[in-house]
Amino acid sequence: MTLKIKKDLACRRIAGELFIVDAAGSRLHELNATGALLWDCLAAGKSPAAAAAALAAEFQVDGEIAVKDADGFIKELLKAGLLSESGD
Amino acid sequence: MRIGLAIAGFGLNFKQDRPGIISVLKRRYGPFAGRSPGTYRFSAVSLPAAQNPFKPAVLFDGEALSLGRGDFKAALHLASGAGTLAAAPNEQCLDAFLRSLLSALLIRCGGFMLHSAGLVKNGKAWLFLGRSGAGKSTLARLAAAAGCKVLSDEINLLRPEGGRFMAYGSPFWGEMRADGRPGRWPLGGIYLLKKARANAVSPCGSAEALKLLLRCLLNFEKGPGISGLVLANAAALLKKNKFARLEFSKKDASFLDCV
Numbered sequence: 001m002t003l004k005i006k007k008d009l010a011c012r013r014i015a016g017e018l019f020i021v022d023a024a025g026s027r028l029h030e031l032n033a034t035g036a037l038l039w040d041c042l043a044a045g046k047s048p049a050a051a052a053a054a055l056a057a058e059f060q061v062d063g064e065i066a067v068k069d070a071d072g073f074i075k076e077l078l079k080a081g082l083l084s085e086s087g088d
Numbered sequence: 089m090r091i092g093l094a095i096a097g098f099g100l101n102f103k104q105d106r107p108g109i110i111s112v113l114k115r116r117y118g119p120f121a122g123r124s125p126g127t128y129r130f131s132a133v134s135l136p137a138a139q140n141p142f143k144p145a146v147l148f149d150g151e152a153l154s155l156g157r158g159d160f161k162a163a164l165h166l167a168s169g170a171g172t173l174a175a176a177p178n179e180q181c182l183d184a185f186l187r188s189l190l191s192a193l194l195i196r197c198g199g200f201m202l203h204s205a206g207l208v209k210n211g212k213a214w215l216f217l218g219r220s221g222a223g224k225s226t227l228a229r230l231a232a233a234a235g236c237k238v239l240s241d242e243i244n245l246l247r248p249e250g251g252r253f254m255a256y257g258s259p260f261w262g263e264m265r266a267d268g269r270p271g272r273w274p275l276g277g278i279y280l281l282k283k284a285r286a287n288a289v290s291p292c293g294s295a296e297a298l299k300l301l302l303r304c305l306l307n308f309e310k311g312p313g314i315s316g317l318v319l320a321n322a323a324a325l326l327k328k329n330k331f332a333r334l335e336f337s338k339k340d341a342s343f344l345d346c347v
Contacts (some may be wrong), residue, residue, distance in 0.1 A: 007312070008311075008312045008313065008314070008315055009315055009320040010227060010315035010316035010317075010318070010320075012318075012320075012323055013318050014294045014295055014298055014323070015293050015294040015295040015325070016295075017295050019295075019319070020317040021316075021318055021319045022315060023307060023309070023310060023314040023315040024310040024311075024314075024315075028299060028302050028303070030295070030299070048188065052280055
């Protein structure tokens with residue numbers, strides 16, 4: 001199972017936050033620093049486990065908490081339609 | 089019959105073998121008629137009015153732009169400037185067509201069609217973005233009563249020219265229902281409008297400005313690449329212009345002293 005970021009989104013960092021414009025869905029999403037780090041990892045094709053490890057390293061949080069936070073965040077992205085799961 | 093319109097720096101020429109659409113355009117957009125050679129040329133035919141779909145759809149495919157809703161269908165080849173328009177000959181339909189067309193053209197050239205109030209002070213244009221109820225129409229009416237040139241109380245047109253943004257006279261109005269005035273003015277700044285007990289200006293962050301800017305942007309296009317264009321345009325506007333928050337009491341025109 002791999003995660004894919006929705007096509008035709010545009011991202012830009014402004015004032016320390018990551019803004020994601022989804023014109024097709026008429027939505028603007030705003031990610032804080034931890035969300036932006038996880039987003040960058042997923043956009044780079046990293047696995048959820050690798051994204052959680054990056055989160056733990058960058059923000060010096062416990063590994064288990066980082067995995068839980070990353071999973072929760074990925075669920076939010078899936079629910080918002082910004083991510084999709086593919087079976088390959 | 090023919091008519092040429094100049095809106096937001098775009099020359100729009102229309103011809104039809106009967107009065108229908110041309111008569112409505114002359115009546116509705118009179119102040120913007122005949123002031124520019126036509127960059128884009130539409131051959132028009134009248135269409136019976138239809139309600140659905142009500143929301144316009146805009147699609148770019150290379151150089152070809154297509155626009156449509158229940159009561160109009162248009163196609164334009166951007167490189168050659170040749171286009172066709174089949175539309176119901178009434179003001180509501182032609183307003184929707186021109187809003188869809190101009191919003192798409194403005195975004196393509198780095199500009200914006202923004203839900204906002206706009207006025208001219210000291211030779212510069214000032215825009216006021218706000219959610220519904222923030223006081224855009226009230227602000228525009230108070231400014232007009234105080235002798236200010238108002239660009240629109242509803243929709244304003246911006247495009248970059250020579251390294252700066254220019255605001256153009258808008259034919260699209262809200263409650264004030266004016267005809268609009270042709271012309272262009274350098275953009276002085278943009279205020280985020282908030283209802284308050286007393287008038288005051290305070291700085292606002294880029295993130296807050298971006299959010300309201302995108303919320304106030306008119307865009308009917310959903311195709312590939314549009315998200316990137318919109319965000320790039322917004323970032324350019326944020327970089328080149330001053331944004332501030334205007335707390336607005338809606339009582340009188342004294343807010344003009346803050347601008």
